[in-house]
Amino acid sequence: GAVVSQHPSRVICKSGTSVKIECRSLDFQATTMFWYRQFPKQSLMLMATSNEGSKATYEQGVEKDKFLINHASLTLSTLTVTSAHPEDSSFYICSARATGAGNYGYTFGSGTRLTVV
């Protein structure tokens, strides 16, 4: 079935540095990738929708200059948290829509636990 590989699974970084999270669709083309953020014991909050070859669409309240999304190919989307601060610590999950997949197209990465110290 459709698989999305997300890396890294865990990252610890210092305040002020940038962190890149990658999501790759392994056996399908992901024209659209959704990026979510999950706070402890809370639901998934959609941050942005990235479309291959065009600018990402950000949800209200999400800083596009802080959370840079690049979707340069049909199999790779990246989220870069720039100048990270402790309040950016969270669990980030990507999701891609694959046509014809058994779960009607929504496949999730395994998530990235970001801790900013």
Added chain:
Amino acid sequence: AQSVAQPEDQVKVAEGNPLTVKCTYSVSGNPYLFWYVQYPNRGLQFLLKYITGDNLVKGSYGFEAEFNKSQTSFHLKKPSALVSDSALYFCAVRDVNSGNTPLVFGKGTRLSVIA
């Protein structure tokens, strides 16, 4: 607008007993409905979906859910709970006619199965 409500933050059941995790939804048209499970520090794992057809949907690990259009519900059920079922469960919805849009998730229900 689409929305999902999971009225229970937590559900506790004894091992071997049946379990139900509740979900109600709101969409302007017809819904696509999903259940996902999340284990600690992991991504979401697909359990089952309702797209069309039979209202009773059977999914992974013995879970099932019943689509009830009149009550706009899609409760998750399992006849006999296992300790290993303890996890965070999310219900999600998408309007059939909403195109290439993301799923809308409920806030999640933490299931604890007690041995």
